[in-house]
Amino acid sequence: MTPTLPGGLLHQIGFHIFIWEEMTTVRQEGKDKIIFVTKEDHATPSNAELVEENPDDPYEERGLILPNGDINWNCLCLGGMASGPCGTEFKEAFSCFHYSKEEVKGSECLDQFRTMQECMQRYPELYPQEEDDVPEENTSKAEPTTEDATATDSKSIFDSVQASDSTQASVGSPLES
Amino acid sequence: MLKCRSVWRKLAPFAGASATLCRQNVRRTGLNNGRTPAHVPAAHMATGPAGGGGGGQNHFYVLLVGGTCLGGAIYAYRTVKGDQRRYQERIAEISSRPHRRAKEATTSIRTEAPAVAEAEAQVKPPSREPSGPAPDAESAAPSETTQPPQADGPVFGGAAEEAPAEPQVEEAARRDSAQPSLTLPWHAPYLLIGGGTASFAAARSIRARDPGARVLIVTDEPDLPYMRPPLSKELWFSDDPAVTDTLRFKQWNGKERSIYFQPPSFYISPEELSKAENGGVAVLTSKKVVHMDVRGNKVKLDDDTEISYDKCLIATGGVPRNLQVLDRAGEEVKNRTTLFRKIEDFRSLDKVSRNTKSITVIGGGFLGSELACALGRRSHDSGLEVIQMFPEKGNMGKVLPEYLSNWTTEKVKTEGVKVLSEALVKSVTCKDDQLEIKLKDGRLVKTDHIVAAVGLEPNVDLAKSAGLEVDSDFGGYRVNAELQARSNIWVAGDAACFYDIRLGRRRAEHHDHAVVSGRLAGENMTGADKPYWHQSMFWSDLGPDVGYEAIGIVDSSLPTVGVFAKATAKDTPKAVTEKSGTGIRSESETEDVASSAAAPSAPAPAPAVAREDDYGKGVIFYLRDKVVVGIILWNVFNRMPIARKIIKDGEEHADLNEVAKLFNIHED
Numbered sequence: 001m002t003p004t005l006p007g008g009l010l011h012q013i014g015f016h017i018f019i020w021e022e023m024t025t026v027r028q029e030g031k032d033k034i035i036f037v038t039k040e041d042h043a044t045p046s047n048a049e050l051v052e053e054n055p056d057d058p059y060e061e062r063g064l065i066l067p068n069g070d071i072n073w074n075c076l077c078l079g080g081m082a083s084g085p086c087g088t089e090f091k092e093a094f095s096c097f098h099y100s101k102e103e104v105k106g107s108e109c110l111d112q113f114r115t116m117q118e119c120m121q122r123y124p125e126l127y128p129q130e131e132d133d134v135p136e137e138n139t140s141k142a143e144p145t146t147e148d149a150t151a152t153d154s155k156s157i158f159d160s161v162q163a164s165d166s167t168q169a170s171v172g173s174p175l176e177s
Numbered sequence: 178m179l180k181c182r183s184v185w186r187k188l189a190p191f192a193g194a195s196a197t198l199c200r201q202n203v204r205r206t207g208l209n210n211g212r213t214p215a216h217v218p219a220a221h222m223a224t225g226p227a228g229g230g231g232g233g234q235n236h237f238y239v240l241l242v243g244g245t246c247l248g249g250a251i252y253a254y255r256t257v258k259g260d261q262r263r264y265q266e267r268i269a270e271i272s273s274r275p276h277r278r279a280k281e282a283t284t285s286i287r288t289e290a291p292a293v294a295e296a297e298a299q300v301k302p303p304s305r306e307p308s309g310p311a312p313d314a315e316s317a318a319p320s321e322t323t324q325p326p327q328a329d330g331p332v333f334g335g336a337a338e339e340a341p342a343e344p345q346v347e348e349a350a351r352r353d354s355a356q357p358s359l360t361l362p363w364h365a366p367y368l369l370i371g372g373g374t375a376s377f378a379a380a381r382s383i384r385a386r387d388p389g390a391r392v393l394i395v396t397d398e399p400d401l402p403y404m405r406p407p408l409s410k411e412l413w414f415s416d417d418p419a420v421t422d423t424l425r426f427k428q429w430n431g432k433e434r435s436i437y438f439q440p441p442s443f444y445i446s447p448e449e450l451s452k453a454e455n456g457g458v459a460v461l462t463s464k465k466v467v468h469m470d471v472r473g474n475k476v477k478l479d480d481d482t483e484i485s486y487d488k489c490l491i492a493t494g495g496v497p498r499n500l501q502v503l504d505r506a507g508e509e510v511k512n513r514t515t516l517f518r519k520i521e522d523f524r525s526l527d528k529v530s531r532n533t534k535s536i537t538v539i540g541g542g543f544l545g546s547e548l549a550c551a552l553g554r555r556s557h558d559s560g561l562e563v564i565q566m567f568p569e570k571g572n573m574g575k576v577l578p579e580y581l582s583n584w585t586t587e588k589v590k591t592e593g594v595k596v597l598s599e600a601l602v603k604s605v606t607c608k609d610d611q612l613e614i615k616l617k618d619g620r621l622v623k624t625d626h627i628v629a630a631v632g633l634e635p636n637v638d639l640a641k642s643a644g645l646e647v648d649s650d651f652g653g654y655r656v657n658a659e660l661q662a663r664s665n666i667w668v669a670g671d672a673a674c675f676y677d678i679r680l681g682r683r684r685a686e687h688h689d690h691a692v693v694s695g696r697l698a699g700e701n702m703t704g705a706d707k708p709y710w711h712q713s714m715f716w717s718d719l720g721p722d723v724g725y726e727a728i729g730i731v732d733s734s735l736p737t738v739g740v741f742a743k744a745t746a747k748d749t750p751k752a753v754t755e756k757s758g759t760g761i762r763s764e765s766e767t768e769d770v771a772s773s774a775a776a777p778s779a780p781a782p783a784p785a786v787a788r789e790d791d792y793g794k795g796v797i798f799y800l801r802d803k804v805v806v807g808i809i810l811w812n813v814f815n816r817m818p819i820a821r822k823i824i825k826d827g828e829e830h831a832d833l834n835e836v837a838k839l840f841n842i843h844e845d
Contacts (some may be wrong), residue, residue: 024834025743030579031735031736031737032578032579032580032736032737032738032739033736033738034739035738035739035740035837036740036741036742036743036836037740037743037837037842038742038843039742040840041834042837042838044838045836046836047832047835048832048838048839049828049830050822050823050828050839051826058776059707061708061711068525073386074385074386074696074700076614078385080381080443082384082385083381083383083384085442085443085445085457087385087455089386090746091388105670109705124578125440126440126442144369165658167575172815
């Protein structure tokens with residue numbers, strides 16, 4: 001049975017210390033500490049303290065809608081929609097939709113949507129016209145923040161964008177791989 | 178003046194020699210009749226002393242001296258005349274050239290042209306073979322008249338050079354791929370130097386934020402912007418035999434995509450850039466920026482074209498480092514060495530791997546290990562021998578703590594790679610069509626091909642001409658927290674040594690960093706003024722059992738605390754990663770490999786805890802002054818936001834096991 005040493009003197013290589021109460025194994029190899037934990041060990045909630053998030057932090061990545069109500073065109077959630085060849089048309093259509101105060105939101109924006117769709121039809125490679133709901137952020141680990149604008153027909157885009165609109169995609173977290 | 182000097186120089190030895198000879202003779206024979214010696218040196222043509230005394234010996238001397246003087250004089254005369262002739266010819270040739278160029282310039286429409294054309298004319302002749310100046314002039318003239326006049330065109334500089342005349346046909350063909358550059362945009366509001374990941378991310382950012390922005394990307398590669406990670410990972414695992422052409426790979430979710438960020442239809446051509454109503458992104462390929470004039474806000478390309486800008490991003494990345502021994506090893510060795518970075522390197526290495534019997538990867542970092550594993554996979558089918566050698570004790574020795582590095586090395590070995598650790602290359606020679614690598618400890622390795630993956634040298638070629646600061650510790654251009662080097666110049670990607678508010682000044686060579694920094698630079702170029710804050714991450718896959726994501730400063734020299742889940746029967750990394758979907762996992766690898774992990778080099782633990790050395794999954798914290806500055810998520814995925822938060826907080830945590838609880842490592 002190995003005796004427990006006073007805290008801090010765990011610098012012998014390959015020395016095992018069994019802390020019977022917690023069933024956690026701790027080992028020290030030089031400057032590196034190795035801890036093995038069972039599921040039960042980690043069952044109790046953590047008492048680690050995290051700093052509170054500031055929602056108005058100017059440095060943070062923003063969601064789709066900025067604090068002042070404007071649209072964040074560089075939002076990761078939009079993929080490349082606002083920056084591609086049809087970016088201008090997309091911005092116009094979506095701005096109109098966003099600021100629309102009509103009963104049926106965006107009903108007065110049909111012209112802009114049509115222009116946008118016409119533009120997108122000119123670039124079928126970039127805007128494939130298929131029923132695919134997910135704007136392509138989370139597809140490739142190779143590009144967690146860059147995406148190709150393989151967004152689909154405008155309706156589904158606006159559905160998904162509207163969804164993130166209301167949930168206020170925060171700090172880029174859902175947009176990681 | 179020149180004539181006199183050259184004459185004197187040619188004659189001086191003779192003059193000196195003959196003069197002394199003469200004088201000596203005079204003294205010897207004796208000037209009995211009182212003729213002064215002063216006359217003698219002047220008479221180097223004449224036969225010196227008058228006859229008299231001495232007898233036959235004198236006559237001999239006289240003849241000898243006279244003959245020498247005469248011969249010398251004749252030689253000198255002919256040499257001088259020859260020089261003069263050659264000189265005249267050269268001057269005549271040079272003076273005839275400006276005359277021809279001036280004829281061209283006068284036919285152009287430009288107003289300020291003459292001065293510019295003269296300057297270009299002087300520059301042009303050295304670069305062109307003097308084979309066809311006449312046809313050049315003729316074809317250049319019509320091309321200039323057909324080009325539409327640039328509305329407000331000062332320094333144009335492009336058209337004359339780019340006329341696809343006879344002597345330039347081969348150049349035009351090389352530069353081709355839809356880049357006739359007849360009407361090159363001379364002004365780009367946003368100029369991005371470098372066509373890689375950072376540049377593309379910036380272009381996207383700029384276009385999103387500045388409506389109708391006109392962005393010009395200038396790259397010395399012939400390809401449009403593409404992502405690099407698949408070149409050493411996914412592309413090697415593709416079943417498609419045409420993968421080297423298509424460059425398409427399968428993502429973890431099963432969808433296929435190309436390594437190119439966007440297909441060619443996304444971009445507009447440089448010629449259209451200034452006219453496009455809503456702007457766009459244009460890419461100028463196979464052109465290198467060689468000079469930057471910060472005062473004048475313009476750059477010069479390798480074909481002497483000048484492009485002016487309002488805002489400029491330098492995202493030139495880097496070039497692979499080479500080992501000194503390889504650099505000095507000679508042509509034969511160099512032909513059998515690959516420095517891996519670009520698409521063409523992937524293509525050539527793919528070809529090599531099919532046609533050789535043995536490849537050695539030198540380097541134990543990310544790229545080296547990934548390539549070794551990718552090639553090792555191939556070796557299962559083809560019998561290719563894959564060797565990896567590096568000076569550290571284990572793979573990723575500079576990144577992972579020793580116990581994990583050793584564990585990883587064992588995994589790499591199971592991928593079919595012969596790993597030689599603590600290997601320092603002393604010399605490389607080519608013998609009998611094979612390479613012989615001699616190590617410092619005496620080991621000898623025979624192989625057919627070498628891949629050197631020993632680091633990246635950041636490209637700071639423009640630092641001198643632009644007057645930009647280069648960092649001596651990390652390399653790269655030194656920029657502030659907002660990635661700005663000078664008022665209109667930003668730097669992003671591998672080439673940027675930036676100030677990270679949280680982690681201090683550093684330089685990162687990862688894909689996600691290129692994306693994050695490129696994006697940030699683009700935002701700041703459009704007025705955002707945000708510092709680097711969203712911490713970038715990176716990842717690596719080395720086969721079915723080793724996959725990790727990391728963030729922050731992950732340096733094995735820092736003290737670490739690793740919290741691992743005690744492995745249970747159902748915790749196979751393969752199952753975990755397939756479910757969360759992170760990398761390519763080979764179907765042929767079985768779980769046998771996972772559970773029979775070789776013991777690390779630490780003293781053998783008691784049998785009761787043998788299973789604990791199976792570092793299946795966990796979290797490793799890297800500490801600097803008790804603050805977590807880096808985190809590795811070892812076979813746990815989709816927890817990066819938590820890791821990012823911990824680094825962002827920068828707090829001292831007393832018990833890192835408690836922090837580890839936040840990651841729920843036991844769950845999928």
